[in-house]
Amino acid sequence: MKKEQKLGKFKIFPEQFLCDFIFKFEIQECDKKTLFIRQLFTIQKQQEAFHKKAYNHIYDSICYFTNGEKIVSYRKEGVFHELGIHYNVNKFEHYFGENLPTREIYDVDISFKKYTLQESLEKEIYEILSIKNQKRKVLIGHSENNFIETFVENNIGIYIQINRKKIIEFYTNDLLVVSKRFEEKCKPIKLLSCFNCGYFKKQDQFPFGTTNSLHECMLIKQKAKSSEFNEAITHIWSYCSDFIEKKK
Known part of the structure; x- marks a missing residue:
């Protein structure tokens, strides 16, 4: 049985991905997550495309991968597969805290990679997260x-x-x-x-x-x-x- 963990107010169930130092997880409780995102956008009033993309990767990705230092988020954007690389796991966890008004956009530390073929994803995720310390x-x-x-x-x-x-x-x-x-x-x-x-x-x-x-x-x-x-x-x-x- 997978061990339940918490990311802020959400339940997650990490499982090993490809090796024993990379883990994959999803954010559970979709209804609560959707409400959370709507509240956040209302408070922040973010309109810029980059900001919206960043927040969607943080809060509304299909799944996430981590080596304990970085987070990689995965989303589908039309016909493309997109990875978001979050360079600081502590900063990422901060976005799931209880105090929504503290989620200032300038705190976002993320870059993106886009792929046509789903087969490209695993080797890229492994390549990003096989670097630790x-x-x-x-x-x-x-x-x-x-x-x-x-x-x-x-x-x-x-x-x-x-x-x-x-x-x-x-x-x-x-x-x-x-x-x-x-x-x-x-x-x-x-x-x-x-x-x-x-x-x-x-x-x-x-x-x-x-x-x-x-x-x-x-x-x-x-x-x-x-x-x-x-x-x-x-x-x-x-x-x-x-x-x-x-x-x-």
Whole structure:
């Protein structure tokens, strides 16, 4: 049974999403939520399009995702799928308090991403929320550890921490090289990420970045139009539920 929690005056039921450090939840009690939003707009009298979009993402999204530091909200806007990235979880929680007049619009700290294909959402949500305390957490397969932490120091390379005692240093920023060397050094541990997915396609001359971190997801590219090219871009250490293990 899911454990009930509260966000201000609303009930939520968090459940794990893709991994054990990202959670998905919905805001329950729709009638109360609708009344709450109407009261808020009446008090704030917000007319600007950005403000309305921000408040709709805060109070009236289909669902939400969090790593405990950031919140990602998901809404349908016509034919598009839209994510709202809320950069401060404490500020987000503040908007669900009892004192409506304190919800000043200048407090909103949010940006938006829009997608045509629903298949693009999971890898983007994972990519946004796999960053915690300035460290990227990457899922591990065939290991006693649920994830590893990776970080950069002085721009001289990638450091991977498997546990509190074991830190591996790689003196390169090329994530393809780091991924291969890590797996060679730590067999049978494997990265559960796009890097090891059957849909992953390496691009030798990709126009974005110079460290081989961004490539293509063929599952999305096969469905995307040429104008939706960017939706097929994926990060080597991203991940989604469509993952299939790459054939040797």
